[in-house]
Each structure stands twice: as C-alpha cells, then as structure tokens.
Amino acid sequence: xxxxxxxxxxxPRPRHDAPLRRTTGRIITLLTDFGGRDAYVxxxxxxxxxxCPTATLVDLTHExxxxxxxxxxxxxxxxxxxxxxxxVHLAVVDPGVGSARAAIVVTTPRAFLVGPDNGLxxxxxxxxxxxxxxxxxxxxxxxxxxxxxFHGRDVFAPVAAHLAAGTPPEAFxxxxxxxxxxxxxxxxxxxxxxxxxxxxxxxxxxxxxxIPAEALSAFRGSEVFVRIAxxxxxxxxxxxxxAAPGAPLAVIGSWSMLEIAVRDGSAAEHFGAxxxxxxTVAGR
Amino acid sequence: xxxxxxxxxxxPRPRHDAPLRRTTGRIITLLTDFGGRDAYVxxxxxxxxxxCPTATLVDLTHExxxxxxxxxxxxxxxxxxxxxxxxVHLAVVDPGVGSARAAIVVTTPRAFLVGPDNGLxxxxxxxxxxxxxxxxxxxxxxxxxxxxxFHGRDVFAPVAAHLAAGTPPEAFxxxxxxxxxxxxxxxxxxxxxxxxxxxxxxxxxxxxxxIPAEALSAFRGSEVFVRIAxxxxxxxxxxxxxAAPGAPLAVIGSWSMLEIAVRDGSAAEHFGAxxxxxxTVAGR
Amino acid sequence: xxxxxxxxxxxPRPRHDAPLRRTTGRIITLLTDFGGRDAYVxxxxxxxxxxCPTATLVDLTHExxxxxxxxxxxxxxxxxxxxxxxxVHLAVVDPGVGSARAAIVVTTPRAFLVGPDNGLxxxxxxxxxxxxxxxxxxxxxxxxxxxxxFHGRDVFAPVAAHLAAGTPPEAFxxxxxxxxxxxxxxxxxxxxxxxxxxxxxxxxxxxxxxIPAEALSAFRGSEVFVRIAxxxxxxxxxxxxxAAPGAPLAVIGSWSMLEIAVRDGSAAEHFGAxxxxxxTVAGR
Numbered sequence: 001x002x003x004x005x006x007x008x009x010x011x012p013r014p015r016h017d018a019p020l021r022r023t024t025g026r027i028i029t030l031l032t033d034f035g036g037r038d039a040y041v042x043x044x045x046x047x048x049x050x051x052c053p054t055a056t057l058v059d060l061t062h063e064x065x066x067x068x069x070x071x072x073x074x075x076x077x078x079x080x081x082x083x084x085x086x087x088v089h090l091a092v093v094d095p096g097v098g099s100a101r102a103a104i105v106v107t108t109p110r111a112f113l114v115g116p117d118n119g120l121x122x123x124x125x126x127x128x129x130x131x132x133x134x135x136x137x138x139x140x141x142x143x144x145x146x147x148x149x150f151h152g153r154d155v156f157a158p159v160a161a162h163l164a165a166g167t168p169p170e171a172f173x174x175x176x177x178x179x180x181x182x183x184x185x186x187x188x189x190x191x192x193x194x195x196x197x198x199x200x201x202x203x204x205x206x207x208x209x210x211i212p213a214e215a216l217s218a219f220r221g222s223e224v225f226v227r228i229a230x231x232x233x234x235x236x237x238x239x240x241x242x243a244a245p246g247a248p249l250a251v252i253g254s255w256s257m258l259e260i261a262v263r264d265g266s267a268a269e270h271f272g273a274x275x276x277x278x279x280t281v282a283g284r
Numbered sequence: 285x286x287x288x289x290x291x292x293x294x295x296p297r298p299r300h301d302a303p304l305r306r307t308t309g310r311i312i313t314l315l316t317d318f319g320g321r322d323a324y325v326x327x328x329x330x331x332x333x334x335x336c337p338t339a340t341l342v343d344l345t346h347e348x349x350x351x352x353x354x355x356x357x358x359x360x361x362x363x364x365x366x367x368x369x370x371x372v373h374l375a376v377v378d379p380g381v382g383s384a385r386a387a388i389v390v391t392t393p394r395a396f397l398v399g400p401d402n403g404l405x406x407x408x409x410x411x412x413x414x415x416x417x418x419x420x421x422x423x424x425x426x427x428x429x430x431x432x433x434f435h436g437r438d439v440f441a442p443v444a445a446h447l448a449a450g451t452p453p454e455a456f457x458x459x460x461x462x463x464x465x466x467x468x469x470x471x472x473x474x475x476x477x478x479x480x481x482x483x484x485x486x487x488x489x490x491x492x493x494x495i496p497a498e499a500l501s502a503f504r505g506s507e508v509f510v511r512i513a514x515x516x517x518x519x520x521x522x523x524x525x526x527a528a529p530g531a532p533l534a535v536i537g538s539w540s541m542l543e544i545a546v547r548d549g550s551a552a553e554h555f556g557a558x559x560x561x562x563x564t565v566a567g568r
Numbered sequence: 569x570x571x572x573x574x575x576x577x578x579x580p581r582p583r584h585d586a587p588l589r590r591t592t593g594r595i596i597t598l599l600t601d602f603g604g605r606d607a608y609v610x611x612x613x614x615x616x617x618x619x620c621p622t623a624t625l626v627d628l629t630h631e632x633x634x635x636x637x638x639x640x641x642x643x644x645x646x647x648x649x650x651x652x653x654x655x656v657h658l659a660v661v662d663p664g665v666g667s668a669r670a671a672i673v674v675t676t677p678r679a680f681l682v683g684p685d686n687g688l689x690x691x692x693x694x695x696x697x698x699x700x701x702x703x704x705x706x707x708x709x710x711x712x713x714x715x716x717x718f719h720g721r722d723v724f725a726p727v728a729a730h731l732a733a734g735t736p737p738e739a740f741x742x743x744x745x746x747x748x749x750x751x752x753x754x755x756x757x758x759x760x761x762x763x764x765x766x767x768x769x770x771x772x773x774x775x776x777x778x779i780p781a782e783a784l785s786a787f788r789g790s791e792v793f794v795r796i797a798x799x800x801x802x803x804x805x806x807x808x809x810x811a812a813p814g815a816p817l818a819v820i821g822s823w824s825m826l827e828i829a830v831r832d833g834s835a836a837e838h839f840g841a842x843x844x845x846x847x848t849v850a851g852r
Contacts (some may be wrong), residue, residue: 021607027333029326033770035631036320038605039643040822042597047594048649049624053652057626058341063319065770069833075323082336082437084328095832098807131438148807150822187426203319204350233750239382239432254324254434264351264379311617313610340617342625344610347603366721367614368621464718487603490632499668523666523716538608538718548635548663 026164027083028052031060031076032152033067035267040150044090044157047143051161060089067095070121073182075199077123078255080111089124090160091115092152103136103155107169114160116151119182121195130179136175142215185276187211191218194284196258198228198275205266211280222283226250228260229271233282300487310448311340311367315375316436328374328441331427335445346371349487351379353404357466358484361407362539364395373408374444375399376436388437390464391453398444402434403435414463421457452474461475470562471495475502475565480542482512489550490497493563495542506567510534512544513555517566588613595651596734598619598643598657599628600720601635608718612725615711619729626651628659635663637688641750642768645691646680646823657692658728659683662722671704671723672747675737682728684719687750696748705741743849755779759786761850764826765795766843773834777847779826790851794818796828797839801850 011167028048032039048055051255060079062074062129072093080089087110090173094101094116102117108128114119136155139146141162143154159172187210196211216224216236225233234250243263245248247276250268253259258281262270271277290503312332318324325346332339344363348356356377364373371394378385378400390397390405392412397405398420420439423430425446427438443456473493480495491512499522500508509517518534520542527533527547532554537543542565546554555561577595596616602608609630616623628647648657653703655678662669662684668684676696681689682704707714709730711722729741755764755778768820773808775796784792784804793801802818804826811817811831816838821827826849830838839845 029330030321031326036627036629037631037771039599039628039647040770042599042626043647043650045626046595046597046647046655049626050652051651053624056337058326058329058333059320060323062318063321065334079323079330082327082334084334087330096809097808147820147822149819149827153822202324203321241380241383251433252431254431254437259433276500311614315607315610315616340621340632342613342617343604344607345604347605363611366618368612368618369612413836438851486608488786489604525664525667532755535717536722538715 001049003140003236011197027058027087027163028053029058029060029063029079029083029087029089030158031072031079031089031093031109032062033064033066033072033093033154034062036062036140040204041153044152047153047157048161048164051158051166055161055164058083066095067093069095069118069183071200073123074118074184076113076120077127080113080124082219082266083111085110088112088114088160088163090156092121094118094151097151098148102176103137103151104176104268105134105159105163105169105172106179107131107134112160112163112184114156114163114170116156117180119180122179122182125179132169133176133179134169135173135176138171141167143173150193185210187215189215193280195278195280197279198260198273199257199276201268201274205262205268206253206269207260207267207271207273207277207279208253208255209260211279211281213252213256214257216252216258216281219283221283223281225282225284226258226260227282229273231271231278234260311342311371311374312338312444312448313344313363314346315348315356315365315372315373315377316346316365317352317356317377318436320346324436328436328473331437331441332445332448335442336449339445339448342367348377351377351381352522353377354405354466356498357404358405358468360397360404361411364397364408364412367395369394371432372396372398372444372447374440375404376434376440377404381435382432385464386460387435387443387454388460389418389420389443389447389456390463391415391418396444396447396453398440398447398488400440401460401464403464406466407468408465409463416453418453418464419457419460419462422455425451425456467495471499473499473502475566476550477483479562479564481563482544482557482561483541485541485552487560489546489552489554490537491544491551491555491557491561491563491566492537492539493542493544495563495565497536497540497542500536500542500565503565503567507566508544509566511564511566513557513561515555529562594620595626595815596732597626597628597647597651597653597655597657597727598630599632599640599647599657599661600630601620601640601661601804602630602720603616604630611719615721615725616670616729616732617839619726620733623729623732630662631647635661636664637661637686638750638752639768641688641691642752644681644688645695648681648692648696649681653678654683656680656728658724659688660724661688662686662719666716669748670744671727672702672740672744673702673718673731673737673740674747675702675729677697677852680731680737682731685748687748690722690747690750691752693747700737701745701747703717705850706739709735709740724773744824748842751828753778755783758787761848763846764849765847766828767825767843767847769781769842770784771835773822773836773838775827775828775835775841775845775847776821776823777815777828779847779849780818781826784820784826784849786852787849793850793852794826794850797845798841799839802828
C-alpha cells in the first residue's frame, strides 16, 4: 500500500530531487533501433516482466536509424541524468550481434547500463562515472537457448530485469578493465573562437552541436556570434521565442549544448545542414 | 498487496464505471509533438517517475505535427472522458516556449490538465468543466535551473508528477480567471440543413467533422444526406460494415461526431478532402 | 510491499522461467493497426486502467498496415510465448467492426487472447493450445452505449481489463466450438527440397519465411543451400555477423524460422523480395 498523495506536508515543499519512496520495482529504460512496426520491443518487455514483474518500463526511443550506434549513444547520454537513482538503462543497437563483441553491464553511481560493448554505452557511462564494467557471461541469467540474432530478448532484457530485481552486477560475469569507447568529434576551443560541428539533428530539425554551454562562458561580456554553413552570423539568444517566426537563432538547448534552430521551422532545412556540418563561435 | 482478481463476486456483475480500488498512483497521460525519434518523451517520464514513482504513465500521442496546437487540443478533448477520475493530463505543444505565455494547471471535476496556456487545454477543459485555473509560478516545484527551451522536462512533467502525488493545484501559483480559448469552427445548424467542415483527419483517412451527433437528431424520421466536396450525397449509415469495400459512407464515429469514411480505404484520398473541407447535411 | 531485490539468494541462480511473485496486476498487451498519430490506443488504455488499475500495459505494435489481419496474426503468434503466464493479449485489427463477426476470448494454458474472430487470434491460439473460446456477448462488461465503430474502446479493452482483474472467461458469453482460422501458406517439405515463401518482412528488411527451423534438420550433415528470387544460392550461416557487411545470408532467425537477411542492410531491397516471394531449400 502506498501513501503517495495522502501524506500531509507541513514543512517546505519538496524539490524534485527529493523523490517519494518507491513501492514499485526499479525503472528499466529501453533504447533500440528496432522500430515500432514489429513486436521486438514488446517481446523484450514480456521477457523482462517475467523476471521482474514490478519493473516500470520506459521507452527512450526505438526509432533510431538501423544500427546507428552513435545516435543511440548520444540520446542515451542526453537522458540518463533525468532518471532516478537505481534505474537500469537497457540499450540495444547491435550490428555485431552474434559476433565476438562483448555484452556488458556498466555500474555507475546512479544507474546501470546494459548493452553491447560497441561504444553505445560509453558516452552515458562517461557522463555518470564508471564504477565497474562486467561482461555478461553467466548463461544462467540468459534465456535458453540464446538465439544468434536477438540478444535483446535472450541476453540483455533478462539481465536488465535481474538487475532491476536486485541481482548485483558481479553475478553476471567477470570484471572488465575498460569498455569500448565511442569516437565523438570534440570541439576546438581557442581564446578567439570555438570550432565545432553538428552532432545530432532532432525531429524538429534543431541542430545540436558538440559545443557545450560552458565553452561559451569564455565570451561572457562580449557579444557572441555563431556561424554555420557560410551564412550570416547569428547572435546567441535566450530562447526560441526571441526570434521571429521563420527566423534562425542560436541558443543553449536542452542538452546544455549550443543548438541552432529556426523558430517554428527546421534549421536542418533552412541551412541545408546535418551531422558533421561545421559551426564556429566567436566574440566581437 | 492487491486483491484484484481474487475477490469473489456474488451480486450483479460490475459495470465498467465501478473501478477496483487503486493501489498504484494516479495516471499521468502525455500528449506532445515531440515524436518518437528523440528521447524527449522518455526524459519527461524519468523526471515524473523521480517525483511520483507509483504513477502510471500513458501516452496519448507524440506524433502530432510540430506545433499543431489545434490537432493536439482536439485529440486531448477526444480522450479525457475515457480516463478514471483523478487522472493528470500533461500536454505540451508549445511554440511559445520561453515567451510570456503562461504555464497552467486546470482543475476539473474529474481530472487535472497541465500545459501551456495557448489554447491546447481549452477544449478538453470545456468538455470536463472548469473548477479553477492556476498559473505555474512556484519554482520550488520546477527542475532547477529551468531551461529556456524544454519546459516539458523542467516545468510541466514535475508539476504533473507532484499533482499525481497529491499536491493540491493551488500550491503551484495564483489562480487565473480564465484560460486562453482555442478558435474552433462551429457548425451552422438550421432547420433545413447543417453546414460544417472537416475538423480532423485520422490515420485511416477518416474525416471527423465538427457536426455533433445531437445535431443530426433534428432530422430523425427523415432520411439524412451528407454532402462533401461536390460529390453525390451519402446516406447516414450505422457502421463501416454497412458499406461495400471501397465505398464511401457517413457515420457517427467514435468522437460522437459525424464522420466520413471509406470502407477499407481512406476518405481523405477518396474525396481529396482535408481539414476545413465543407460538409453539409440535409434531410429529404 | 514488494521484497523484489532484497531477497538473499544462496542456492543456484534462478533461471528466467522462475519469475518473482507479482504484486501488481496482470499484463495486458495491445496489438492494433491504430497507429501512433491519433489517441485511439491511449483511450483504450484509459478504459482498461479504469477497470483494472493495477494492470501493466505493454504495446506489441500499433503500426500494422491498416487492416492487415495476417501481419497482426503473425506478430501476435511470434510474441505470446515470451510473456508470463496469465497475460491477456488484446488484439484489434478489425475491418469488420460493426458487422456480424463475433468478438471472442480464447483461453489457453498460458494466456488469454481477446479480439475479433476474424483469424487474427488463430495462429497465436494454435501455438499456445486452445482450452476454450467464448463469445463476448454479456453487455454488462462493455462500455455503454457501444459505438458502431470503435469496439477496441467499448468492447475489447473493457473485457481484457476484466480478465486481467480476475473475471473468468465464461462470464463474458457462451462457449464457441471453434474460432475462425487464418489461411497461412504452408511450406512443401520433401526429402530432396523444401519449397516455402516469405511470410513477413520486418523493419530491417529481413525476410522471415514460413520454413521452420525443424524442417531444416532433415538436411543435417549435408550443406544446405537457400535460393530466393533466381539468385545464387546462399549457405545457411549461424548469425548475421558471419556475413560480410552488405552481403546476403540465410539464418535461423528469432522467430525460429528460416530468415534471409543482408548484413547491415535490407534483404527486401537486395532481392526485390516481399511477402509471397518463393524460397527453396536443398541439400548438396
């Protein structure tokens, strides 16, 4: 029985970071390139709920382009800090299923990350901090027999569910010293300017760059100009609503990165830009 | 512990409107134009579950065309009566994020509506009846800092979760006298005929009009003809199955509105019709 | 209160088929052709949660082509064995809504299947084994009034939720002797070769055939060749990773059927193949 919603509160209002006590199981998030057309994701959920019936399942996305490890890694990194402690993040973008690539669980102070060791988990792991990495080799936690083509169902979903149910990560296999990194382009930050590029294009056509908000603080006090695709420079504005409808703008977006957008439109279309398009920032 | 499924029932069968006692938290529905490609919706859910772990999250849709406030408002209105009392409906279609538009919670006898005050909530609020409207201004309920571009994550999801956890709506800010209305085209209802238009086109190509079932009762007893796009008039039929495959028909649809459909096909394609296409109804 | 995650385990590790005790309600899966653009699926969930608030709702898919009974039936069959005992599978692909087709619940040893009696449930029922079939005729379990066009909301979701809450299947109406079958093409299995066809194409372009893994055991010991679309024969390989990127391969896929794939690509595009394309298998 939960008392949520009945507790009398007489002191100061709780902030968002003071969660009520959970009476349900842990959260398992799912991120895949399986799409919504087939039943692959539902099948993984059935397997997980068979093992941990009280888990709360949350989809991050399943609409990644097929085998887009980098896009998946970026979306996972952009999501993990918004989930409560103890969440299990299950990610499967796995072009190498059936090959020798390892299957792993990464333990961080706040969350577990489960998936193939192909770089998919690395940016999220780096953001949260890595405590340990274990190879998934203890087959007693897998479905039996393990298929050659669907480790999401037979390996990753069972392991995520057992983690959610309290099995410690060392039970799944030997510790690994490292996990596979993911090559992400780093911005070049110099006193006079910053040279970065577009990292991700979202469904609105917003261009998320690899230039973090902190890097722009060097220009504090002077006006900042952002240049993309040989167009006139944009000033940095506070929010979408600061531009006229149809006008482009540069803004610190929800990833805490420099983002180039078009008010009520698509910056990807407006600039003919996409992943890898160079973006530079300079003060006056 | 729940006794669902174990209770012996000896009296009359319960009707759908006699729900079993909830042992979980309230329902939070989500309706956005964020799409399924990115992780924005999953992030909102992570924030909400961090505050109200026992909430049950239900997606209404996230596939609205970008910034389609009207389509979102219509879908929300078409949904709210089917959820149990106490549901929190969270809706974010927010072209004005970061501008001066208010963020609000609308309290109705059966549900809470949370979102931007841009007309999105108005039709659902009118259908359920408005008890009060409060501006979301108490920042102690928001994520901190509040981003300029993603109030779904930083303002609306936290507030919806606190509502689901029992925080009363007046805790979030001052009462407002009104909420922003949404201009929806009203049908012209006269003794001889009704002149309306297409309000919404669903994924099957069914044309939902703005002519309510009640308006057709004026013609009770005489045959009713429905005319769209200068085509031969259609008789009103009871159900899709009353037409031959590929044939058009007019029917009272699931929105309790006059709907024009094609059996096993798309009326939008058949008639070259869309939002705003005129539809007239007349008796013989 | 659940003790999930706290139990000390000192014996052998539990296998996936030893689920922890549920403290939440049963699972209801949903499979429809309603798509994600409208709110039809969310509305069904609202109705179900109003009746069985502790149900856990899992989407199989809603992105079936409109009225694709066969694709729905195949996906349902491919999913049911992966859910825990007692799951209620709710499936609505219903071109005959409002016609005389029956609405039914199929009781199997492991699960309930709820939907229209148009073949949609038949393959899953055959896979699980049929104990009984009941017609849904007891209107006290329906929403009132029942619309002519949306039985998913008014008939199937309420019945699924009452099943999840413990109502026995015989409460919903009279027993039926049979359910409508679905015509699926059967492979021709002869000593020298097997002649089958493509049954389903998934989002990756993988071609799932109607040739079961067991049928290939006849060729055990000799090399097996798979031929599709007048192309050079493929050898049977163990997994996707056994082929070079861009190369086609034949594999036993996750449906335990012969599947033709292209490593990191689409076999449907590579071979210009689709549902019904012939596939033959022969030994050397």
